[in-house]
Amino acid sequence: MKQTQKTDDIKIQEKLKKKGNIPRHIAIIMDGNGRWARQMGLPRVAGHSEGVKSVRDVVEACAQLGVENLTLFAFSTENWRRPEDEVSTLMKLLIKTLKRETDELHKNNIRLQAIGDIISLPTEVQKYLSDAIEKTKNNSRMNLILALSYSGRWDIINATKIIANKVREGLLKPDEINDKIFSQHLSTANLPEPDLLIRTSGEMRISNFLIWEIAYSELYITNTLWPDFRRKDLYKAIEDYQRRERRFGLVSEQIKKSNIVGKNAYIKFSKIK
Numbered sequence: 414m415k416q417t418q419k420t421d422d423i424k425i426q427e428k429l430k431k432k433g434n435i436p437r438h439i440a441i442i443m444d445g446n447g448r449w450a451r452q453m454g455l456p457r458v459a460g461h462s463e464g465v466k467s468v469r470d471v472v473e474a475c476a477q478l479g480v481e482n483l484t485l486f487a488f489s490t491e492n493w494r495r496p497e498d499e500v501s502t503l504m505k506l507l508i509k510t511l512k513r514e515t516d517e518l519h520k521n522n523i524r525l526q527a528i529g530d531i532i533s534l535p536t537e538v539q540k541y542l543s544d545a546i547e548k549t550k551n552n553s554r555m556n557l558i559l560a561l562s563y564s565g566r567w568d569i570i571n572a573t574k575i576i577a578n579k580v581r582e583g584l585l586k587p588d589e590i591n592d593k594i595f596s597q598h599l600s601t602a603n604l605p606e607p608d609l610l611i612r613t614s615g616e617m618r619i620s621n622f623l624i625w626e627i628a629y630s631e632l633y634i635t636n637t638l639w640p641d642f643r644r645k646d647l648y649k650a651i652e653d654y655q656r657r658e659r660r661f662g663l664v665s666e667q668i669k670k671s672n673i674v675g676k677n678a679y680i681k682f683s684k685i686k
Contacts (some may be wrong), residue, residue: 434655435651436477436608436654437482437485438481438483438604439475439611440483440611441486442610443468445460445614445637446460446461446638446639446640447460448460448666457499458502467640467641468510470643471642475647476554481605482604484558484559484604486545486560487561504537507561511542511545515541518552519552522554523556525552525558527559527569528561528563528568528601530562530563563600563622564621565623589634595625605621607626608659609630610632610644611634611635612633614639615633617634629656631657
């Protein structure tokens with residue numbers, strides 16, 4: 414990044430931070446790699462490769478802004494149905510990226526995590542993913558979560574099975590099951606719910622991503638294809654988020670009266686009898 418661009422970037426980040434409500438957790442549906450490649454007259458793999466550059470830039474910018482958690486929808490359960498050669502290429506690209514980026518993540522104090530049906534991934538992918546997670550496990554600046562072989566319905570079904578087994582074994586009573594208990598059995602149990610969900614490429618759907626967790630997330634849809642999405646686009650999404658009032662089913666007067674915003678206000682008022 415050139416010095417002038419770097420200076421401008423710092424100014425934008427400081428402006429966003431000054432507003433004081435940087436999303437604690439951002440989730441991104443990274444869509445449009447194939448369309449980008451087609452528009453460029455290139456094979457689909459070129460779009461995926463270019464998309465890695467977007468990942469690198471967005472991860473760096475989020476860490477600089479103080480975002481605590483960034484979850485990227487990297488490969489869905491449904492993606493296994495794509496042509497075999499494309500799936501194979503994506504797995505090879507994932508291995509290549511893990512090899513190349515793990516040291517950089519570690520150097521920048523970023524912890525890598527993964528959610529999804531990880532055992533369905535090729536053995537070699539599992540190895541490099543496990544190594545990267547192990548190497549960065551004690552890092553504390555930001556959590557980078559890759560959703561791999563993931564679907565929201567899969568996660569909900571899996572959580573239901575675990576809870577059902579606990580009930581059968583007498584470890585949990587049916588009447589004890591509530592939102593909190595259920596959330597504790599999802600693969601995202603150690604994460605706060607996303608404050609902001611970004612989807613690139615203009616598609617107006619959730620695509621089976623974090624469907625339990627995004628119940629009250631703010632949605633931001635951009636027509637920008639993922640390979641073209643960079644930190645400047647991230648800043649626009651956060652600026653848009655900062656202009657919104659998160660009410661969680663309350664009314665504006667309740668939020669203002671509480672002198673706190675967002676989910677903390679919702680929790681405070683939910684305790685009032």
